[in-house]
Amino acid sequence: MLLSIEPDGPVPIYQQIRDRIVEAIARGRQPAGSALPPIRQLAVDLGVNFHTVNKGYDLLRQEGLLRLGRKSGAVVRRDAGSGPPDPGWTQDWAARLRTLLAEAAAQGMPATDIVAECETAIADFAFPAAAAEA
Amino acid sequence: MLLSIEPDGPVPIYQQIRDRIVEAIARGRQPAGSALPPIRQLAVDLGVNFHTVNKGYDLLRQEGLLRLGRKSGAVVRRDAGSGPPDPGWTQDWAARLRTLLAEAAAQGMPATDIVAECETAIADFAFPAAAAEA
DNA sequence: TATCTGTTCTATATATTATAGAACTAATAA
DNA sequence: TTATTAGTTCTATAATATATAGAACAGATA
Known part of the structure; x- marks a missing residue:
């Protein structure tokens, strides 16, 4: 570790x-x-x-x-294979995500680059049955 | 406002x-x-x-x-139509993005849902020549 | 001149952050 | 039993961050 x-x-x-x-x-x-x-x-x-x-x-x-x-x-206790998160938690998380993504858009980052950064990060995660098709 | x-x-x-x-x-x-x-x-x-x-x-x-x-x-001074952001800034932002996305993955949120939340947020932004094709 | 605006300074009170030390609880190992 | 391990719970202190408050300043405009 x-x-x-x-x-x-x-x-x-x-x-x-x-x-x-x-x-x-x-x-x-x-x-x-x-x-x-x-x-x-x-x-x-x-x-x-x-x-x-x-x-x-x-x-x-x-x-x-x-x-x-x-x-x-x-x-x-929980990992990427666990069940779906609490609905209330998901709402709060989505709000924080919107703020962070808005930051990049306001700085002039192209939409394609923002999406690419998201996908790159997600590709590093260990989902139970990940399909890494492009 | x-x-x-x-x-x-x-x-x-x-x-x-x-x-x-x-x-x-x-x-x-x-x-x-x-x-x-x-x-x-x-x-x-x-x-x-x-x-x-x-x-x-x-x-x-x-x-x-x-x-x-x-x-x-x-x-x-800047908005979604401005030029691309500073490379150093982009690196810092990407690191924060990875942490935030990791949070959702660790909570058990499916990869498809995470991507969907990202796309929903980005769809609300005003990019200069946005193409909202699905 | 008078007004509007951001800027800068001091000051105070509360909350957060980080460190430090001590003592306690429960489970395990010798 | 005894000792060890590891989380838990207290007090305490110092430095920093947050929010409020008031006053004064600087530059542009009407």
């Missing part, structure tokens, strides 16, 4: 930890049932306080992606 | 102001050259401090989307 962090970046460290793990889950590198490093160990590896890692893990638990146990540690 | 804000939401007010304006630009409701409300007036309309609006406008200025003048006020 490699996990590179930018300590001096604009995005909070606990958020970066959460983001990298979400990406690892989406790409199938952390399938459902797989274990994540213990909070204290990851904190040492990253050179940050264990409370910071704990906050990132807790975020993932609130999102339903992690299951945290006393001795079992942090285990992935 | 309608602009609804959630004062008690998790996202900062100045960020919401920035996001709504970005979406208005992308959708062609605020084309390049069009004027935005004065800082103080928008502050009154939204029921927030004018410093909060100023911070949102200043963000957009830093992103190259707005031009702020003494008497000219806030004028849109």
Whole structure:
């Protein structure tokens, strides 16, 4: 489990930890049932306080992606193969997506490029029965 | 210029102001050259401090989307018809896109649904010579 | 001159972020 | 039992971000 962090970046460290793990889950590198490093160990590896890692893990638990146990540690609960997400969650996510895509359009990015970026990202994910036909 | 804000939401007010304006630009409701409300007036309309609006406008200025003048006020500088964005900017944006899309995949959203949400959002934008063929 | 607009400064209060240390709970291993 | 492991829960501190507030300034316009 490699996990590179930018300590001096604009995005909070606990958020970066959460983001990298979400990406690892989406790409199938952390399938459902797989274990994540213990909070204290990851904190040492990253050179940050264990409370910071704990906050990132807790975020993932609130999102339903992690299951945290006393001795079992942090285990992935959902992945790209799980059932469809909650309708309310999908709405919130779609709103954030619209804002992010609008940003690219406002910056003058062509529609074809925007679509291409989306497809490139999605192609890296590990869907259960992916068909990568062009 | 309608602009609804959630004062008690998790996202900062100045960020919401920035996001709504970005979406208005992308959708062609605020084309390049069009004027935005004065800082103080928008502050009154939204029921927030004018410093909060100023911070949102200043963000957009830093992103190259707005031009702020003494008497000219806030004028849109770039829109969906402008030239392609800066390569460095595109890289950063693509990274944020990958994180957001990974979130949906990790939550179990099917690839087809993710693509559909992207296309739905893009269809609302005002590209110069859009071809909406299916 | 007077007005409108963005800009800049100080100031205050609250919330967020990150670090730090200590103690606790539950499960496992020796 | 005893020790270890790992998450959980408290307090505490410092730095930064957020939002409000007021005042004053600078440039363009009527």
